Amino acid sequence: MKKKILALGSLTLLSVTLFVMNLCHSTPKKVKAIQNFDKDKFLGNWYEIARLDFVFEKNLNNTTAKYSLNKDGSLKVINRGFNFIKNKYVAATGKVKFVGDSNTGKLKVSFFGPFYSGYTIIALDSDYKYALMAGRSLKNLWFLSRDKTMPQNIKQEYLKTAQDLGYNTSQLIWVQHN
Template sequence: MMRLVIALLAGLLLAGCATSGDDSLAPKTVHSVNLKRYQGKWYELARMPMYFQRNCAQSEAHYTLKTDGDMEVLNRCLTPEWKWEEAKGTATPQIPGKNDKLWVSFDNWFTRLLPGVTKGNYWVLYVSDDYQTAIVGSPNRRYLWLLSRKPEVNTDTREELLSRARQQGYDTTRLIWRVSDTKMAQTSK
């Protein structure tokens, strides 16, 4: 019974990621993403607090373009105990032919219990010209991820990403930053 209650509450939380209101108030997306260039490994530099990532010290996402135009998603989370946790899913364009706004659903007991309700609203807000950094968020500004092809970026790149996120109306003071490899090694001793 408790599992069902938790599932329903989480479903309501995820359903709240969808918008049906005034799109003029929503963040602006990049309008088009070259999914061939976007696929591959991305390191999460920072994120807004999210229940499903509460134990993540380091996270990464792996995207693989499928022949039907969807993206296969593999999210990995390294816990402070040096244990990898994984979630597999699919990212599907919300509007056929456009790929800046994606529905992401993961294959787990929860999504099988409530199919269609547990889709995450994944908007690509920024991608650098060289596809080395990106900003992804939800239109209600509850979730935000700063991504990079490298586990760490220089100060100028970090400040540029933060500035772009703030310009879109996200509260960057709430960001949880990736724990460095050095700090992870020190905490495991």
């Protein structure tokens, strides 16, 4: 009886692990990753222009992401922002890996050891100045720019893309950079 319970427990743990691993690579149904992605052009500083808020960025302004290359070919990201409630800057360093080949903008990031969450680059201009990124659900979305602002025509294009994919863009937080 103990062996059956142990086997069932192991099978349950394996099932939960596989389910969680699948979640970290998942994206909403209609979301498609960009192709012909050049990770070297993507490196450097990005300003967060807008986001759908979530717990790790709550009460943050002046949010940025800085991408650099690790020796193993993965990327390092340092997300930084100013918590206007606590009146201090906070930062988190993560490791970004590609899901599949590095020419596709489908990624996963870990800020907590072996636990990864998927995100996908769904729009990126040819000069790598503006990016639209989706998380693993319709509750995660980011507009990024190399500058503290984004041209209105790019904002409108990204808003339409996000709305067409099912995102509730009325809930976007437009980040202040001061």
